[in-house]
Amino acid sequence: MSGVWVFKNGVVRLVDGAEAMEGGRQGSGGRRKVLVHTASNEIITSYAVLERKLYSLGWERYYDDPDLLQYHKRSTVHLISLPMDFNRFKSMHMYDIVVKNKNSFEVRDMMM
Numbered sequence: 613m614s615g616v617w618v619f620k621n622g623v624v625r626l627v628d629g630a631e632a633m634e635g636g637r638q639g640s641g642g643r644r645k646v647l648v649h650t651a652s653n654e655i656i657t658s659y660a661v662l663e664r665k666l667y668s669l670g671w672e673r674y675y676d677d678p679d680l681l682q683y684h685k686r687s688t689v690h691l692i693s694l695p696m697d698f699n700r701f702k703s704m705h706m707y708d709i710v711v712k713n714k715n716s717f718e719v720r721d722m723m724m
Contacts, residue, residue, distance in 0.1 A: 645703040647710075649712075650718055653691040661697050662709075666692070669716055 647656040674682040
């Protein structure tokens with residue numbers, strides 16, 4: 613049995629080397645992902661900042677689910693769903709925004 617034991621959220625589990633490397637980047641002293649608005653080179657640090665950028669790209673707030681922040685663009689079928697708490701804003705949400713807004717956002721590694 614090879615791998616690395618990882619303690620996260622009160623749970624210990626054995627992970628393989630690749631997953632351990634990815635998890636290590638998120639820890640202290642590593643890297644974390646940030647969402648960057650490419651036109652202004654601004655790091656998105658809050659939902660207020662993100663909302664202004666999305667509104668300028670034609671996105672509208674969608675109030676269907678009270679547990680999520682959701683944005684819809686009328687000219688598409690796309691829906692961006694985000695957790696209400698910005699601290700729970702993860703790289704999967706960032707990549708969702710990037711895919712739905714080509715050339716407007718990108719995800720970068722930031723040294724901590």
